[in-house]
Amino acid sequence: MTVPRAEPVYFGPDDRPLFGWIHRPQHPARAPLGLALCSPFGYEAICAHRTLRHFAEAAADAGIPALRFDYDGTGDSAGDDLDPDRLSAWIASVHRAAETLRREAGCQRLCFLGVRLGATLAALAASERSDVQGLVALAPVVNAKAYIRELRALQMATGLATPAESSGDDPMEVTGxxxxxxTRAALSAVDLSKLERAPAAQVLILDRHDLPGNERWAAHLQATGATVERRAVPGYAQMMLSPHATVVPAEMLRLAVAWLGERAAVEPAAHGDRYSPDDNSRQGRDTVPLSRHSIRLPAGAPPAVPITESAEYLDSGRALFGILSAPHAAASGAAAAGGTAAHPRSGILLLNAGGTHRIGSNRLYVTLARRWASLGHAVLRMDISGVGDSPPRPGETQNAIYTARAAEDIAQALRYLRERAAVTECRALGLCSGAYHAFKAAVGGAPLDSVVMINPLTFFWKAGMSLDAPLPDQRVISEAQRYQQTALQIRSWLKLMRGEVDVGRIAQIMMRRAGSLLNRHWRDVARHCGLPLTDDLGRELESVAG
Known part of the structure; x- marks a missing residue:
């Protein structure tokens, strides 16, 4: 399959810009039908990012222009979780995406595709429009009050503390x-089975095959005049695995694209209805500024300055993608007039954590980049090749977390920072695999002034190693220390005699610890004697520090 190129765009109001990707077909279908893809909420959105890209690419390959986008306060769009009126803002984001798709791709008719809460938002927005011909709902959230209970149970299952029920004003954390x-109160009032108007004339529901389906909602849609097709399909659980392990649900993809293709092949209604936005829609009369590749965001708390964010390809081949956050030119000019440099002196490169795209775990990189840029730094959030929205290099596979080509990607990103942002110093920060790649780039001689490594899984990656280390070294050390302390307690010996102690695990821990200590002392001696060593972390650290 030849995948059409996608174009990164910002759209929506100047003061609250949204980010998205337009996937244009090489050969548009005869009937101008467009597809807007609505992502789920929170961690599910990070896991589903790759799948939604595949859905958009498949739609464009079938001749249907597609727009995937981040709601207000999510992903690469402006704002954050704590802003007011989240539900209204998310629905408004769907409307603005629809208007952008109509304008950019010339679509008269639309279909919405949503996953989980994204299907809910798609249905709510579609019910306020008259140009949405079809809705594809993947594992939809029909009753949002039950969904919030599910999120609370998920957070409790992680073992992390949850806000006290009495603290009604406190935010509820859900996997970061x-x-x-x-927001919880607004969502709790949402029940799609109570909508008086069908969101679209034709609806495809793709339920999980391993859980009860949405027969009740399907019956309600049919009662309101919609033609409904419902399937129970495998693949949802694999789609929501950790980003490094997520699997695109092939059967869901096939069914959805085939269904969309049938809608695209149908001519518009003969009575001349051009499917214009409903006059009663809250967003139907909105004017949406032209899409663009850079935006300006306001300053935060003093001494912060306004910043500019640009969606950029970092190389001439338009393969490596990233978003650059830097002080706004006007603000930099004012600083220069006051005697400081017009360009940021320091550049910061943020590297993917595992398979998570450039927004970082829990959207941490977006927050850091915007804050640091407002303080005068140029910050680049990039996707290494094969991850996020950077395609793999020739010979490499998608979502290869420890790609051997990462050093080339980082070298190109550093060149981009120095040339495009005119920085004189470059630093790299990475979490997990990002920490590994930043360190290895420095060891390899990349022009980095410093490296910040957070929770690296390993310092020496070998093909076939597990990305889910069952017993990391730091766990061995802490467990060994704990066993040494409890060995002096009488109750520990009593538990041992009652058979309540996992002797095998204790033996494994202590042997691992003893082996680690012996290996460390041997390496110190060998290094002192000048003997060559493989996987010599000490020498690599010395080379970077020197």
Missing amino acids: FALTAA
Whole structure:
């Protein structure tokens, strides 16, 4: 399959720009039908990022222009979880995406495709429009009050503390993302089975095959006049695995694209209805500024300055993608007039954590980049090749977390920072695999002034190693220390005699610890004697520090 190129765009109001990708077909279908893809919420959105890209690419390959996008306060768009009126803002984001798709791709008719809460938002927005011909709902959230209970149970299952129920104003954390009390209250009022108007004339529901389906909602849609097709399909659980392990649900993809293709092949209604936005829609009369590749964001708390964010390809082949956050030119000029440099002196490169795209775990990189840029730094959030929205290099596979080509990617990103942002110093920060790649780039001689490594899984990656280390070295050390302390307690020996102690695990821990200590002392001696060593972390650290 030849995948059409995608174009990164910012759209929507100047003060609250949204980010998205337009996937244009090489050969548009005869009937101008467009597809807007609505992502789920929070960690599910990070896991589903790769799948939604595949859906958009497949739609464009079938002749249907597609737009995938980040809602207000999510992903690469402006704002954050704690802003007010989240539900209204998310629905408004769907409307603005629809208007952008109509304008950019010339679509008269639309279909919405949503995953989980994204299907809910798609249905709510579609019910306010008259140009949405079809809705594809993947594992939709029909009753949002039950969904919030599910999120609370998920957070409790992680073993992390949850806000006290009495603290109604406190945000509820869900795997690193926040739902404020106001957002929870607004969502709790949403029940798609109570909508008086069908969101579209034709609806495809793709339920999980391993859980009860949405027969009740399907019956309600049919009662309101919609033609409904419902399937129970495998693949959802694999789609929501950790980003480094996520699997695109092939059967869901096939069914959805085939269904969309049938809609695209149908001529518009003969009575001349051009499917214009509903006059009663809250967003139907919105004017949407032209899409663009850079935006300006306001300053935060003093001494912060306004910043510019640009969606950029970092190489001439338009393969490596990233987003550059830097002080706004006007603000930099004012600083120069006051005697400081017009360009940021320091550049910071943020590297993917595993398979998570450039927004970082829990959207951490977006927050860091915007804050640091407002303080005068140029910050580049990049996707290494094969991850996020950077395609793999020739001979490499998608979502290869420890790609051997990462050093080339980092070298290109550093060149981009020095040439495009005119920085004189470059630093790299990475989490997990990003920490590994930053360190190895420095060891390999990349022009980095410093490296920040957070929780690296390993310092010496070998093909076939597990990305889910069952017993990391730091766990061995802490467990060995704990066993040494409890060995002096009488109750520990009593538990041992009652058979309540896993002797095998203790033996494994202590042997691992003893082996680690012996290996460390041997390497110190060998290094002192000048003997060559493989996988010599000490020498690599010395080379970087020197």
